[in-house]
Amino acid sequence: MLVVKDLTGGYSRHQPVIHQISLEVQPAEIVGLIGVNGAGKSTTIKHILGLLTPQSGSVTVQGSTLQENPVQFRSHLAYIPEVPQFYEELTLWEHLELTARAYQIPPEEFKQRAEYLLDVFRMKKVAKWFPHTFSKGMQQKIMLLCAFLVEPSLLIVDEPFVGLDPLAIQALLDLLLQRKKAGTAILMSTHILTMAEKYCDRFVLLHEGRVALYGTLEDMRKQIGLPNASLEELFIQVVKD
Amino acid sequence: MxxxxxxxxxxxxxxxxxxxxxxxxxxxxxxxxxxxxxxxxxxxxxxxxxxxxxxxxxxxxxxxxxxxxxxxxxxxxxxxxxxxxxxxxxxxxxxxxxxxxxxxxxxxxxxxxxxxxxxxxxxxxxxxxxxxxxxxxxxxxxxxxxxxxxxxxxxxxxxxxxxxxxxxxxxxxxxxxxxxxxxxxxxxxxxxxxxxxxxxxxxxxxxxxxxxxxxxxxxxxxxxxxxxxxxxxxxIAGWFVDLPHIRFPVKERKWLTWFLEKLAPRQKAFSYLYWRTFFRHGDLFAIYLRILLWATVIILFLPNLWIILATLLFSIWLIAIQLPQIALLQRYPLITQLYPITQEERISCFSRMCWLLLASFTLMMVMVGAMTVVPVLYLLLIGTAGCLLGYFLSYVYIPKQIREKS
Structure with missing residues (x-):
C-alpha cells in the first residue's frame, strides 16, 4: 500500500531533517511511527502526504506517486493531524459534507457513515455548531470524523490521542481496529508506547532523522539484543545511545 | 501603579x-x-x-x-x-x-x-x-x-x-x-x-x-x-488593505445557506466551501451589499448614462478585488491541500462563483437604472459592458491573481 524508499528531506535543502528513511505499510496493518520530539516523525509524515518535496527517495501509494497522478494518490489517503485544523466558516456537519464531496462519497452513503461516526464520538448534538465554540478535544474529533468518513485505503494518524477523553480514545482505537480489519493500511505516530505496543503490528523507531529500529517487536528485540524488552525499554535504549 | x-x-x-x-x-x-x-x-x-x-x-x-x-x-x-x-x-x-x-x-x-x-x-x-x-x-x-x-x-x-x-x-x-x-x-x-x-x-x-x-x-x-x-x-480597514493576520468573526447567516442548499444542492466541494466562506467570513457579503446600496443611491440620484456606467464598472471592480482572499489556500486548514481535487477545478469553482456574483450585481444595477429616466437601450448596453468586465475579471484576472499568490 504505502512504500517509502530512501527518503531524505526536510524544510531546507541545506539542512535535511530525515535521512534515508524506508518503510512500508501493508493493507490491514497498523505501523507505529515512534521517536522522541524532533526525531523526524512529523517531517516524514509531511513528505508522505506530499506537503514537502523530498531531496531524494520516493513515496508511492498503491503503486503511484504524487507526481504521476496527484488526484489518484490523494484519493487513497486520509490524514488526522496532531493539532486540530478546521474551517472557521463551516459547522461540524458542513465539514463532513465538504469532505464527502471532496472524496465523491455518494450522498446516501455519506449520511449513513456520518451519522454512525457522530454517534460513536457523541457529537450528534453539536453537529450544527461552529468548531470555534468547541473544546480542544471536540475539535480533534472533527479531524477523526472527517478522516474516518472517507474510509481510505491508507490512513495516516499523527498523535491522535492528544486532548481526547477516555471514551473518545476507546472509540478511536475501536475504529482503528475496525478499519484495519476492513483492509486499511494505517501509519500511526504516537508517544503513548504502551498503546502502540498493544495495537501496532510493526514499528518504525526514528532517532535523529534516521530509522534506528524497524519491524515487529520481536524483530526489534533481536536487532538490539534485548530478548525480553518492552517497546518502552527498546525506545529508551535507542534514545540514550 | x-x-x-x-x-x-x-x-x-x-x-x-x-x-x-x-x-x-x-x-x-x-x-x-x-x-x-x-x-x-x-x-x-x-x-x-x-x-x-x-x-x-x-x-x-x-x-x-x-x-x-x-x-x-x-x-x-x-x-x-x-x-x-x-x-x-x-x-x-x-x-x-x-x-x-x-x-x-x-x-x-x-x-x-x-x-x-x-x-x-x-x-x-x-x-x-x-x-x-x-x-x-x-x-x-x-x-x-x-x-x-x-x-x-x-x-x-x-x-x-x-x-x-x-x-x-x-x-x-x-x-x-x-x-x-x-x-x-x-x-x-x-x-x-x-x-x-x-x-x-x-x-x-x-x-x-x-x-x-x-x-x-x-x-x-x-x-x-x-x-x-x-x-x-x-x-473597515480590510476594504482597502490586506490584513491577513486578523481573524474576522464568522456570521452564520442560516437563511443564506438554506437558500444555497435549495438552489444548488449538488455543488462541487470547492463551490460548497467558497460560497459558504463568502456568506460567512467577516464582512465580505456585507461589503457586497454596501456597494450595492451605494451604487443604487448614486444611480437613483444621478441618473446619467455615463455616471451609471462608471458606477457599475467601478462597483464591479471594488467587489472583484475583495474576492480572491476567499480562494487562497493559505487561509484554509492543511487538510484542504490533501483533497483529491486539482488546482484547475478549484480555480474553476471560484471563477464560477465570482461570475455569478458580478453578473447578478450587474443585473440588479440595470434594474435600478430602469427605474430612472435613462432609456432601456442604453441600460442594456451598460449591462453588457458590466457583464463583459465581470467575465474578464472572473475568468482571466482573478485566476491569474490566485495562481500568482498560491
Missing part, C-alpha cells in the same frame, strides 16, 4: 497602529481618489435630494431621529483586554482613574461625532427649520446631552453585573426616547419645553448613580466589546 498611565499607553499605541493602517491605505494607490470621488458623488446626490424633498415631509422628526442615534449609542472605549481579567483584577480598587480617562477620551470622540453628524444635517435643517445661529445653539445644548449620554451609558454597562439585560435594554430605550424628545423640541425652537426636559436626564443620572454603588466593573463585557470594536475597525 498609576492606572491612568496604562490607559494613555494603550490609547496611544492603538492610535499609532490606526495611523499606520491609514498611511498604508493612503499610500496604497487610488484609495484617496476613490474616496474623494465618492464624497463628491454623494454630496451631489445629497443636494439633489434636498431639491427634490417635498414640502410636507416632517424634517424635524427625521433630524431628531437621526441625532438621537449617535446620542444614544455612546459606549466608552476602554481597551480592556482578556488578560486584564487576570492581571488587572487585583487592581480593581485603583481602576477609577483608568475609567475616568476612558470616559474623557470617549466623550471627546462622541462630541466630534455629534458635530460631524450636525455638519451633515445642517443643510437639511437650514432648508426649513432655521438659520446658523439657532442651529449652533441647538448643537451646544445637544453637546451637553451627549456628555450625559456618555456617562449614563457607562452606568448602564456597570449595571449589567447584577441586572438583567432586559432591564438594561429598557434603560437604553428610555434614554433614546429622552434624546429624541429633547432633540425634537430643540429643533422646533420650543426652548422652554427643551430646557425643562433637561430635568429628566438629571434625575435619571442620580437614580442610576444610587443604584450602581458597590457594583464591580463589568470586565467580561468590556473585554468582549473591545474585541468587537477592533474587529469592526479592522473590517
Amino acid at each position: 498609576k492606572t491612568e498611565q496604562l490607559f494613555i499607553q494603550r490609547m496611544s499605541s492603538s492610535w499609532r497602529q490606526a495611523i499606520r493602517i491609514i498611511s498604508l491605505i493612503i499610500g496604497g494607490g487610488g484609495t484617496p481618489i476613490v474616496v474623494g470621488a465618492m464624497v463628491i458623488f454623494l454630496s451631489i446626490a445629497y443636494s439633489r435630494f434636498l431639491l427634490w424633498l417635498p414640502k410636507d415631509v416632517p424634517i424635524s422628526y427625521a433630524i431628531a431621529f437621526l441625532l438621537s442615534l449617535p446620542l444614544t449609542f455612546s459606549r466608552l472605549r476602554t481597551w480592556i483586554q482578556p488578560a486584564d481579567l487576570t492581571f488587572l483584577l487585583p487592581l480593581e480598587t485603583k481602576m477609577k482613574n483608568y475609567f475616568r480617562y476612558s470616559f474623557i477620551y470617549s466623550t471627546s470622540i462622541h462630541l466630534i461625532r455629534l458635530l460631524l453628524v450636525g455638519f451633515i444635517l445642517f443643510p437639511l435643517y437650514q432648508l426649513r427649520l432655521g438659520n446658523t445661529t439657532s442651529f449652533g445653539i441647538t448643537i451646544i445644548l445637544l453637546c451637553l446631552l451627549q456628555v450625559w449620554n456618555s456617562y449614563i451609558s457607562w452606568l448602564e454597562d456597570r449595571l449589567t453585573s447584577f441586572q438583567s439585560s432586559r432591564y438594561v435594554h429598557t434603560l437604553l430605550f428610555f434614554r433614546w426616547l429622552i434624546n429624541g424628545w429633547i432633540s425634537f423640541f430643540l429643533l422646533t425652537k420650543h426652548e422652554w419645553i427643551s430646557l425643562f426636559s433637561f430635568v429628566v436626564p438629571i434625575l435619571h443620572l442620580f437614580y442610576l448613580r444610587s443604584m450602581i454603588s458597590g457594583y464591580p466593573y463589568p470586565w467580561m463585557l468590556l473585554s468582549e466589546r473591545e474585541r468587537k470594536t477592533l474587529m469592526k475597525y479592522y473590517s
Whole structure:
C-alpha cells in the first residue's frame, strides 16, 4: 500500500531533517511511527502526504506517486493531524459534507457513515455548531470524523490521542481496529508506547532523522539484543545511545 | 501603579497602529481618489435630494431621529483586554482613574461625532427649520446631552453585573426616547419645553448613580466589546488593505445557506466551501451589499448614462478585488491541500462563483437604472459592458491573481 524508499528531506535543502528513511505499510496493518520530539516523525509524515518535496527517495501509494497522478494518490489517503485544523466558516456537519464531496462519497452513503461516526464520538448534538465554540478535544474529533468518513485505503494518524477523553480514545482505537480489519493500511505516530505496543503490528523507531529500529517487536528485540524488552525499554535504549 | 498611565499607553499605541493602517491605505494607490470621488458623488446626490424633498415631509422628526442615534449609542472605549481579567483584577480598587480617562477620551470622540453628524444635517435643517445661529445653539445644548449620554451609558454597562439585560435594554430605550424628545423640541425652537426636559436626564443620572454603588466593573463585557470594536475597525480597514493576520468573526447567516442548499444542492466541494466562506467570513457579503446600496443611491440620484456606467464598472471592480482572499489556500486548514481535487477545478469553482456574483450585481444595477429616466437601450448596453468586465475579471484576472499568490 504505502512504500517509502530512501527518503531524505526536510524544510531546507541545506539542512535535511530525515535521512534515508524506508518503510512500508501493508493493507490491514497498523505501523507505529515512534521517536522522541524532533526525531523526524512529523517531517516524514509531511513528505508522505506530499506537503514537502523530498531531496531524494520516493513515496508511492498503491503503486503511484504524487507526481504521476496527484488526484489518484490523494484519493487513497486520509490524514488526522496532531493539532486540530478546521474551517472557521463551516459547522461540524458542513465539514463532513465538504469532505464527502471532496472524496465523491455518494450522498446516501455519506449520511449513513456520518451519522454512525457522530454517534460513536457523541457529537450528534453539536453537529450544527461552529468548531470555534468547541473544546480542544471536540475539535480533534472533527479531524477523526472527517478522516474516518472517507474510509481510505491508507490512513495516516499523527498523535491522535492528544486532548481526547477516555471514551473518545476507546472509540478511536475501536475504529482503528475496525478499519484495519476492513483492509486499511494505517501509519500511526504516537508517544503513548504502551498503546502502540498493544495495537501496532510493526514499528518504525526514528532517532535523529534516521530509522534506528524497524519491524515487529520481536524483530526489534533481536536487532538490539534485548530478548525480553518492552517497546518502552527498546525506545529508551535507542534514545540514550 | 498609576492606572491612568496604562490607559494613555494603550490609547496611544492603538492610535499609532490606526495611523499606520491609514498611511498604508493612503499610500496604497487610488484609495484617496476613490474616496474623494465618492464624497463628491454623494454630496451631489445629497443636494439633489434636498431639491427634490417635498414640502410636507416632517424634517424635524427625521433630524431628531437621526441625532438621537449617535446620542444614544455612546459606549466608552476602554481597551480592556482578556488578560486584564487576570492581571488587572487585583487592581480593581485603583481602576477609577483608568475609567475616568476612558470616559474623557470617549466623550471627546462622541462630541466630534455629534458635530460631524450636525455638519451633515445642517443643510437639511437650514432648508426649513432655521438659520446658523439657532442651529449652533441647538448643537451646544445637544453637546451637553451627549456628555450625559456618555456617562449614563457607562452606568448602564456597570449595571449589567447584577441586572438583567432586559432591564438594561429598557434603560437604553428610555434614554433614546429622552434624546429624541429633547432633540425634537430643540429643533422646533420650543426652548422652554427643551430646557425643562433637561430635568429628566438629571434625575435619571442620580437614580442610576444610587443604584450602581458597590457594583464591580463589568470586565467580561468590556473585554468582549473591545474585541468587537477592533474587529469592526479592522473590517473597515480590510476594504482597502490586506490584513491577513486578523481573524474576522464568522456570521452564520442560516437563511443564506438554506437558500444555497435549495438552489444548488449538488455543488462541487470547492463551490460548497467558497460560497459558504463568502456568506460567512467577516464582512465580505456585507461589503457586497454596501456597494450595492451605494451604487443604487448614486444611480437613483444621478441618473446619467455615463455616471451609471462608471458606477457599475467601478462597483464591479471594488467587489472583484475583495474576492480572491476567499480562494487562497493559505487561509484554509492543511487538510484542504490533501483533497483529491486539482488546482484547475478549484480555480474553476471560484471563477464560477465570482461570475455569478458580478453578473447578478450587474443585473440588479440595470434594474435600478430602469427605474430612472435613462432609456432601456442604453441600460442594456451598460449591462453588457458590466457583464463583459465581470467575465474578464472572473475568468482571466482573478485566476491569474490566485495562481500568482498560491
